[in-house]
Amino acid sequence: MAYAAPLAGFMTATLPISLWFGKFATDTLFMPAAAMGTIVMVARVWDGVSDPLAGYLSDRTHSRLGRRRSWMLAAILPMVLTLVALWSPPQALAGPALVLWMGAAYILWETASTIFIVPYGALGNELTPSYHERTRLFGWRHLVSALGYPLALGVVYFLRTSADQSALEGRATATLLAVAAGIFLAVTVLYAVRMLPEPSGPRRLGAESLRKGVADVFRNPHARLLLVVYMIEAFGMGSISFLTPYVLDDVIGAQEYLEVVLLCWVVPQFVLTPLWLRVARKIGKKPLWIAGMVVYAAGFGANLWLSEGSVALLVGIVLVLGIGGGVSTVIAPAVQADVIDWDELHTGERKEGAYTAIWNLIRKGGWGVAAGVGGLALGWAGYDGNAELQAPAVKTTILVFVGAVPAVAYLVGAVLMGRFSLNEREHAEVLRQIRERS
Numbered sequence: 001m002a003y004a005a006p007l008a009g010f011m012t013a014t015l016p017i018s019l020w021f022g023k024f025a026t027d028t029l030f031m032p033a034a035a036m037g038t039i040v041m042v043a044r045v046w047d048g049v050s051d052p053l054a055g056y057l058s059d060r061t062h063s064r065l066g067r068r069r070s071w072m073l074a075a076i077l078p079m080v081l082t083l084v085a086l087w088s089p090p091q092a093l094a095g096p097a098l099v100l101w102m103g104a105a106y107i108l109w110e111t112a113s114t115i116f117i118v119p120y121g122a123l124g125n126e127l128t129p130s131y132h133e134r135t136r137l138f139g140w141r142h143l144v145s146a147l148g149y150p151l152a153l154g155v156v157y158f159l160r161t162s163a164d165q166s167a168l169e170g171r172a173t174a175t176l177l178a179v180a181a182g183i184f185l186a187v188t189v190l191y192a193v194r195m196l197p198e199p200s201g202p203r204r205l206g207a208e209s210l211r212k213g214v215a216d217v218f219r220n221p222h223a224r225l226l227l228v229v230y231m232i233e234a235f236g237m238g239s240i241s242f243l244t245p246y247v248l249d250d251v252i253g254a255q256e257y258l259e260v261v262l263l264c265w266v267v268p269q270f271v272l273t274p275l276w277l278r279v280a281r282k283i284g285k286k287p288l289w290i291a292g293m294v295v296y297a298a299g300f301g302a303n304l305w306l307s308e309g310s311v312a313l314l315v316g317i318v319l320v321l322g323i324g325g326g327v328s329t330v331i332a333p334a335v336q337a338d339v340i341d342w343d344e345l346h347t348g349e350r351k352e353g354a355y356t357a358i359w360n361l362i363r364k365g366g367w368g369v370a371a372g373v374g375g376l377a378l379g380w381a382g383y384d385g386n387a388e389l390q391a392p393a394v395k396t397t398i399l400v401f402v403g404a405v406p407a408v409a410y411l412v413g414a415v416l417m418g419r420f421s422l423n424e425r426e427h428a429e430v431l432r433q434i435r436e437r438s
Contacts, residue, residue, distance in 0.1 A: 002195035003127065003137070004144030006072070006120060009188030011148030013083055013181045014113070016155045018241040018367070019262070021086075022375060023249075026383075028163045028170040029089065031099060033383050037375025039103045043110050044368035047361050050111050054118040055357025056213050059206025059350070066198035067353070068123040073193045075116035080182035082109035088175035091168075110364070116189065118360055122352035125337040126199050129431055131424050132281050134334040139277045142270070142329050149266045153259045155181060160245075160258060206351045213354035216347055222339045222422045223355065227362055229420075232413040233293070233328060234366025236300065236406030241367065243374050243402050247306065247314070250390045251398055254311050264315050268322035269329065276330050284423060285331050290414045292327025297410035299324060303403035324410075335420075338427045345430050345437075374401050 025031040054071070063070035085105040093101050124141070128134055155177050163170035207213030217223050244262075249255040280288050299320035306314060340355050381397040383390060 001144060002192050003124060004141040005188040006116075006185075006192045007141060007145035008148035008151075009181075009185035010113075010117065011145060012151040012155065013079070013185045015149065015152035016159065016177075016181070017086070017109075018238075019152075020156050020159050020245060022371065023245040024087070024159060024163070024170070024174060025102060028167050028174070029098060029102070030167075030386070031102065032379060033375045034379030035099050036102075037372040037379065039099070039106050040368045040375065041372035042103065043107045044365050044372070046107055047110060047114070047364050047368070050114050051118060051357040051361035051364070052210060052214050052354065053357075054114050055122070055351075055353035055355070055360075056206065056210040058119040058122055058353035058357075059213065065193065068119040068198060069193045069196060071119040072116055072189055075112055076186045076189050078112035079109070079116060080186055082112045083182045083185070084175065084178045085109075087178035088171065091171065114357075114360065118353060118357045120192075121333070121356040121360065123196070123198065124333065125340055125352040125356060126350065129341065131338065131427050134337045135277055135280050135285065135330065138333045139273050139330045142326070143273050146266070146270045150263070151181075151184070153262050153266075156262070157259045160255065205349065206354055207347075207349055213351055214358065216343060216349070216351060217355055217358045220339060220343050220346075222342055222420065223358075225416065225420055226336065226339060227358065229413045229417050230332065230359060231362045231366045232409045232416070233332075234363045235370045236296070236366075236409040236413075237325075238367030238370030239374060239401045239406045241371075243398055246378070246398050247303075247402055251306055251308070251395050252310055252314060253308050257311055257314075261311075261314060261318050264318045265322045265325065268319055269326035272323065272326050273330060276327055280331060280334075285335050286417065286420055286423065288327055289331040289335070290417050292324045292331070293410045293414040293417065294324075295320060296324035296328070297407045297414065300403055300410065301407035303407075304399055306399060306403075335422075338422055338430075341427065341430050341434065342422060345434050348437075370401075370405075377401060 022033070022036050025036045026033050058067055058071050061067045061070060065073065082105060086102075086109050089098060089101045089105070124137065128137060158173055158177060159170065162173035207216060218227075245255065245258060248258050248261065276288065299317050302313070302317045302320070306317075336355065336359060340350075340352055343355070344350055377397050378394065381391070381394045383394050
């Protein structure tokens with residue numbers, strides 16, 4: 001419960017950014033779509049520095065609170081302040097000044113959230129060495145964090161409906177919701193810092209230098225393969241997350257169903273989590289993850305048949321995507337933790353922070369590139385935030401980026417994941433050799 005709680009707060013804060021921030025910027029603040037796409041892509045470049053640095057410093061930290069909780073505590077105030085700044089630019093700003101404010105706020109928010117999420121993810125990777133217990137840990141984290149999803153959907157609902165009234169009302173509502181989400185995030189992180197233990201006993205620190213830590217991640221053959229698969233998954237999910245509001249508003253013409261559609265995506269993820277825990281124990285993590293990616297690819301591919309008024313088809317597609325998404329969310333972090341043990345056997349160091357940082361960078365990079373390319377593509381296709389109806393080229397662009405692009409990405413990921421070789425038997429041997437050396 002303590003480990004899962006901050007993820008509920010984090011989802012409440014971050015999901016509206018993934019789902020509605022682009023729409024808020026283009027339709028409420030009247031920023032060009034290409035400008036928002038550029039801001040996101042610049043932030044991803046900065047992540048290439050901030051994420052590995054956060055992982056390295058977390059691995060090497062000596063503190064009364066531990067390697068991870070001290071950083072989680074330090075991140076609370078920066079996250080709250082930058083979240084509010086992101087959703088409440090001064091009304092006097094316009095043109096280049098507004099773009100500069102939004103760019104700075106977005107990058108500062110990403111930096112503050114990195115300070116939290118990298119040590120937080122690293123802590124989960126070291127709470128248990130058990131092959132199947134890890135699946136249970138991240139599965140139940142997924143279940144408990146479910147509270148964040150309906151809260152986030154509530155935030156998106158009020159952002160959407162207030163923006164329909166007026167741009168001024170949309171701005172005021174966004175500020176109020178950002179403050180509320182920031183407070184909830186702060187409370188959940190404080191609860192975790194207070195209640196969570198960190199692994200006791202002698203623990204090896206991480207790499208002696210940032211460069212070595214990053215190099216060790218890429219020298220790990222299992223990690224290299226996972227990085228490629230994870231990048232592909234993140235790119236596919238980033239495409240659909242950024243463009244979902246545009247699908248409902250500009251393709252189907254039923255924006256009022258946004259929260260219903262997203263709820264259909266969330267429900268199967270959580271309802272089926274106990275099933276995935278049993279299936280993973282029976283057939284293994286790898287086959288289940290591959291099956292989830294194939295289901296994802298099928299769901300995304302069906303988006304190409306969306307058209308005006310096809311709400312029922314979209315609901316069916318989203319239910320399928322929820323099945324695939326639940327598998328990935330439960331299995332992926334459990335597999336990552338096994339790979340970190342392989343690294344300890346070969347380097348003699350514990351680098352949960354370094355590995356979590358690189359994976360977090362890949363995740364945000366995939367989402368960011370997808371959102372950036374999607375925003376630029378909308379701009380090139382002629383998207384107009386003030387227009388009631390978009391041009392056919394805009395609608396076609398949206399469908400390509402929520403259908404064909406992620407479907408191909410997930411199919412490639414499934415093929416590559418077939419080459420992953422660190423199974424339960426090999427992991428048990430890794431742990432045995434680590435214990436003997438210790």
